[in-house]
Amino acid sequence: MLSYRHAFHAGNFADVLKHSILTLVLDYMIRKEKGFHYIDSHSGAGIYQLTDEYAQKTGEYKDGIAKLTQQGVANADLPEALAPYVTLINQLNGNGTLDVYPGSPGIAKAFMRRQDSTHLFELHPTDIKHLEDFCYRWKKVFVKQSDGYQGVLGLLPPPSRRGVVLIDPPYELKEDYQKAVNTIIKAYKKFATGTYILWYPVVQRDLVEEMQTNFTNSNVKNLLQVEFCLDNDTDEYGMTGTGLFIVNPPWQLAQQMNEVLPYLKSKLGGNNSTFTVEQLIKE
Numbered sequence: 001m002l003s004y005r006h007a008f009h010a011g012n013f014a015d016v017l018k019h020s021i022l023t024l025v026l027d028y029m030i031r032k033e034k035g036f037h038y039i040d041s042h043s044g045a046g047i048y049q050l051t052d053e054y055a056q057k058t059g060e061y062k063d064g065i066a067k068l069t070q071q072g073v074a075n076a077d078l079p080e081a082l083a084p085y086v087t088l089i090n091q092l093n094g095n096g097t098l099d100v101y102p103g104s105p106g107i108a109k110a111f112m113r114r115q116d117s118t119h120l121f122e123l124h125p126t127d128i129k130h131l132e133d134f135c136y137r138w139k140k141v142f143v144k145q146s147d148g149y150q151g152v153l154g155l156l157p158p159p160s161r162r163g164v165v166l167i168d169p170p171y172e173l174k175e176d177y178q179k180a181v182n183t184i185i186k187a188y189k190k191f192a193t194g195t196y197i198l199w200y201p202v203v204q205r206d207l208v209e210e211m212q213t214n215f216t217n218s219n220v221k222n223l224l225q226v227e228f229c230l231d232n233d234t235d236e237y238g239m240t241g242t243g244l245f246i247v248n249p250p251w252q253l254a255q256q257m258n259e260v261l262p263y264l265k266s267k268l269g270g271n272n273s274t275f276t277v278e279q280l281i282k283e
């Protein structure tokens with residue numbers, strides 16, 4: 001089943017949280033000269049036109065990234081930890097109106113250096129073509145139309161022993177919740193010092209709790225969980241919140257998110273919105 005298209009959701013509140021964290025992780029990785037691998041198991045199209053029919057149909061970005069940037073200028077009260085992300089979006093748009101939004105490969109492209117390599121997996125026949133076009137002329141990028149869960153495991157450990165893995169499935173199938181966690185548990189056995197970022201939607205709270213339990217019963221150490229919910233949990237269908245598990249986060253990420261999340265709540269959230277930053281498993 002490949003009906004999910006990220007173009008409908010690009011730049012929404014969930015992307016804002018995911019991509020601001022990805023930006024902070026990559027920003028941290030390039031502080032050292034030594035090269036690293038960036039592996040994206042579910043890459044999407046690479047970059048999105050917010051003016052196209054998909055983004056305009058849902059208008060989700062208007063309640064997300066559009067609230068953090070106006071005419072190419074970041075809001076004056078922007079926390080320092082959000083600045084790299086918002087600056088990147090503004091630069092991509094030529095500091096003009098908000099027309100394009102980067103997917104995770106688009107964020108990565110802004111950070112990767114000559115000594116780093118990027119590995120992108122995507123299954124959708126249309127999005128893989130967009131992704132290949134986006135990666136044209138990008139050196140040391142490897143794009144594959146194959147299963148990202150297997151792809152991640154096949155690349156670990158990276159020769160440099162430095163790596164960031166993003167796992168960002170569409171969750172069209174319930175099995176994605178456990179498959180994503182199990183992939184990290186297996187990957188961690190091969191490469192325990194890597195940084196793993198796993199995105200999830202809050203649609204059914206019990207599915208998130210099962211992910212937490214699976215992690216806490218595993219050998220994985222140093223796990224941070226960050227969550228931002230617009231609404232209370234509900235039994236009705238729909239995404240009320242979003243979160244990420246981050247294994248081996250940069251040491252200051254929890255503190256940075258404690259600065260970012262009150263701001264996101266004030267700009268993107270309503271009265272019912274909540275956030276948490278929790279060290280779920282100690283180092």
Ligand SMILES: C[S@@+](CC[C@H](N)C(=O)[O-])C[C@H]1O[C@@H](n2cnc3c(N)ncnc32)[C@H](O)[C@@H]1O
Nearest residue numbers: 006042043044103104122123124147148168170
């Ligand atoms: C949530 S989107 C990815 C968004 C992207 N990571 C970003 O942040 O911009 C999920 C993508 O995974 C793709 N996909 C679904 N199952 C996959 C699999 N087993 N392996 C690789 N890609 C898959 C879908 O076609 C979709 O484009």
